[in-house]
Amino acid sequence: MRPSPLPSYPATTRPSPPQPALTSQPSQTPVPKTPAPTTTGNRPGMTTWFTSPEAVAAAKRMAAAKAVGDPVCSLAAVGQPNPNLVPRVPRIGIGHYDNYWCLIW
Numbered sequence: 001m002r003p004s005p006l007p008s009y010p011a012t013t014r015p016s017p018p019q020p021a022l023t024s025q026p027s028q029t030p031v032p033k034t035p036a037p038t039t040t041g042n043r044p045g046m047t048t049w050f051t052s053p054e055a056v057a058a059a060k061r062m063a064a065a066k067a068v069g070d071p072v073c074s075l076a077a078v079g080q081p082n083p084n085l086v087p088r089v090p091r092i093g094i095g096h097y098d099n100y101w102c103l104i105w
Contacts, residue, residue: 047089047090047091048090048091054072054093054104056096056102058102059100059101070102073103073104077101079099080101089105091105
């Protein structure tokens, strides 16, 4: 006796879920990738960078606490601070200890 063949069924497809309509979002204005000022000088538009004892002390406190942030710092960071967050001001005091940075303006 021969086994009977298996019945064949029509292929079925599952409908795909509706895809969300693509909408164009207004593009954000790109932030210019200008490096932070690295020179000191007295010319207009120049930033004078100097080692600040207060910033160094704040960086030491952050390193001791293993936490980023100190009331003295205008900008605190672990690792290199993001130059796009640094404003164009005439003078910036900097201090670092271990991998902690404190900038004061």
